[in-house]
Amino acid sequence: MNPDHYQFEISINLHPSEGELTVLFSGEGSPKPGHKVGPSVHDYYLIHTVLSGEGVFVSEGRKYLCQAGDSFLIMPGSLFSYESDRRTPWQYVWVAVQGDGASRLLKEAGFSQEKPVLKGADPWALHSFYRRIKHSFKQSPFPELESLEASGWLRLLIHRLGLASRDLRDTAAQHSEMIDRQVEQAKRWISLQYHQQLGISQMASSLGYHRAHFSKAFKERTGLSPKQYLMKIRMDKAKELLESRVLTIDEVSSSVGFNDALYFSKQFRNWCGQSPSEYRSGFMR
Template structure:
């Protein structure tokens, strides 16, 4: 137990490698009231997130009062100090990182030497990720894999912080409508999985929407219902496959998501005014 802390736990990377982003160590602690670190400098990036209590972080002469949900960044070569509050000492988690892309990734997450504090995160959600980072370093026979695992969890942590940063910068009213993003995701899903037995209800449910609401939003943005859009993708792809002449009609039908070749032919005629075989026969020969 660290004598300056009521609680102190740490996991250390035994095999840090030169990567875009490498976690050197990660820990959790509850320092005693008034516990102070610095003034000092580090040669790595060190991220702290406050779980409860409060304290003061000082970077390059600027003081920031930090409390639960706040995250602060210590930058290599930058003079810093931080001190636990004397009445409500903070409980925090931390992770140290280095790598050629570390600064870029931290900046994407909303933390930089110019903006070393990010406020308003869900401390409990971040806590669980920090724990996974620390527990990656379980001193197994495979420290290289432990390092890789920790880097993955660190990227997830930065992703979560980045979402908080975007909300703070843009405000909810200026955020792109979530339904717009979900429609875009559905379009990508249909465009990649048209050959599967897709159900519109399944897609809507997976994206968190009732089928009727999702279908209405989809049509408003594309001019087609999800079912019509799926059929259009299938029919356009069927024309491509028929033109290649590499597959039989039955094989084309199966390739674009139809189990019944007769039903496929009926749908093809409905869309293009001719059967698949008629369409193929009217194409110019190779």
């Protein structure tokens, strides 16, 4: 038992990889009142989540009061300290992280040098992910697989931290971001499925929108209606195929989602001012 803690548990990764994201160790503790760590620096990322009680975290000279549901991040090379409250000492869990992708993933969750604390999460929901990480180790004779399992649970923990930080933001901003995301999904869907018989109503329904509302949001963000955007993607792809001089007009038509080559040729002329054959001839000169 650590003499500075009422409870102290730690599990260490015996086979840390050099991949994108690796757990070095994970633990849980209940420090005694006034217990302090630092000032110090680490050469890895260290996340703490407060389960109960409170304490003060100091990063690069800035103080943060942390309570249940708050998570604070110690960054490599940053001067830090933290201290348990003398009246209501905290209980916390932690995980140490390294890897080329750690900085990016933690930033995506909402952490930064200017914002090393994320607030407002359900501490016991997060606790379950920390426990999964900690229990990944010493479970088998294959430490490299244990390391892989721990990194998987770590990704889920970071994901949950990111969701919690976003839940605290302005509702209108969240709604706008959700629409942005759905429009991007629709654009991606069209760019991948343009050769299929796509229905705008079906697309809107699958994204959870009424067609009229979806079409309005799509046009506000792209300048084109979904139907116009689909036609643009098809015509741009048709140009690429015509320039390749390999496929026939019928084959180009079918490849970009038109069952009728005459109808395709009419739409191509309307869009480009030339028939497919004229476009190909002009490109070949």
